[in-house]
Amino acid sequence: MAKKEVLRLENVSFSYAGKKEKAVDGTSLVFREGEFAGIIGAVGSGKSTLLYCCNGLVPKEIRGKFAGTVRLFGKDVAKIGFPEISREASMVFQDPNDQIFNLTVEEEVAFGLLNRGMAREEALAAARKAVARVGLSEKLHDDPSELSAGQKQKVAIACALAADSKIILLDEPVSSLDWRSSQEVYAILSGLAHEGKTVIATEQDTCLLSRHATRIIVIDGGKVVKDGGVEVLSSSLIEKLGLRPPGPMSCGARK
Numbered sequence: 001m002a003k004k005e006v007l008r009l010e011n012v013s014f015s016y017a018g019k020k021e022k023a024v025d026g027t028s029l030v031f032r033e034g035e036f037a038g039i040i041g042a043v044g045s046g047k048s049t050l051l052y053c054c055n056g057l058v059p060k061e062i063r064g065k066f067a068g069t070v071r072l073f074g075k076d077v078a079k080i081g082f083p084e085i086s087r088e089a090s091m092v093f094q095d096p097n098d099q100i101f102n103l104t105v106e107e108e109v110a111f112g113l114l115n116r117g118m119a120r121e122e123a124l125a126a127a128r129k130a131v132a133r134v135g136l137s138e139k140l141h142d143d144p145s146e147l148s149a150g151q152k153q154k155v156a157i158a159c160a161l162a163a164d165s166k167i168i169l170l171d172e173p174v175s176s177l178d179w180r181s182s183q184e185v186y187a188i189l190s191g192l193a194h195e196g197k198t199v200i201a202t203e204q205d206t207c208l209l210s211r212h213a214t215r216i217i218v219i220d221g222g223k224v225v226k227d228g229g230v231e232v233l234s235s236s237l238i239e240k241l242g243l244r245p246p247g248p249m250s251c252g253a254r255k
């Protein structure tokens with residue numbers, strides 16, 4: 001039986017204000033529970049913009065010409081507000097500095113829950129649990145702005161975990177991380193997908209995707225040009241688009 005549908009894009013197009021070209025061009029996609037989807041494509045192909053469409057950032061916050069429908073658990077994202085959207089879908093941005101502004105890791109991770117009106121003790125307990133999950137318990141009372149890039153990215157993921165949203169959207173989450181931290185982050189994401197969350201990540205690193213993703217969506221010029229399993233990463237299309245295929249030397253065995 002097919003897994004439950006969580007997110008649906010129906011013929012979505014978007015061009016940034018003042019631009020004629022479409023950054024997202026007629027995209028229709030359905031995402032299901034437990035999927036780990038990697039979105040890959042060349043620089044400027046529209047990966048981030050597509051991700052921003054998934055939680056309504058486009059066009060609610062990022063202005064331009066939008067067409068189509070995005071449905072989150074069946075609800076039209078255009079008709080619901082961010083508080084409701086963020087309960088279902090959390091976004092982890094490419095640069096974790098963009099979303100870190102509290103004085104301790106614990107406060108940072110509890111922040112969204114407190115904003116939702118959760119009681120302080122309950123929010124802090126949920127934050128501690130999420131921080132433990134990403135392996136940062138010893139940093140609980142540290143200033144998050146003083147952590148390493150990898151640790152900051154784990155804090156951003158802990159925020160998404162604490163929110164307990166069913167969908168986690170990540171924009172090139174390991175682009176500023178070393179290989180070990182990147183693998184740690186992907187192992188955490190993979191574990192979440194196994195638990196039934198839907199993970200959707202834009203990514204340049206085909207190696208990490210070949211190990212952890214369950215689905216690969218390739219985009220070019222704002223259009224989905226391929227949608228399949230990890231075998232897509234080894235197709236000639238990948239090199240044709242200027243992307244590096246996962247080589248056995250640099251990737252190692254799939255876990």
Ligand SMILES: Nc1ncnc2c1ncn2[C@@H]1O[C@H](COP(=O)(O)OP(=O)(O)OP(=O)(O)O)[C@@H](O)[C@H]1O
Pocket residue numbers: 016017019023041042043044045046047048049050
């Ligand atoms: N804020 C913006 N204003 C105008 N045009 C934009 C803006 N952000 C992106 N674009 C344009 O939209 C298209 C898609 O950009 P997008 O950032 O989604 O691509 P990407 O695949 O994420 O690229 P990268 O690999 O560099 O992250 C590009 O042509 C880009 O120039």
Ligand SMILES: [Mg+2]
Pocket residue numbers: 047048049171202
């Ligand atoms: Mg991008």
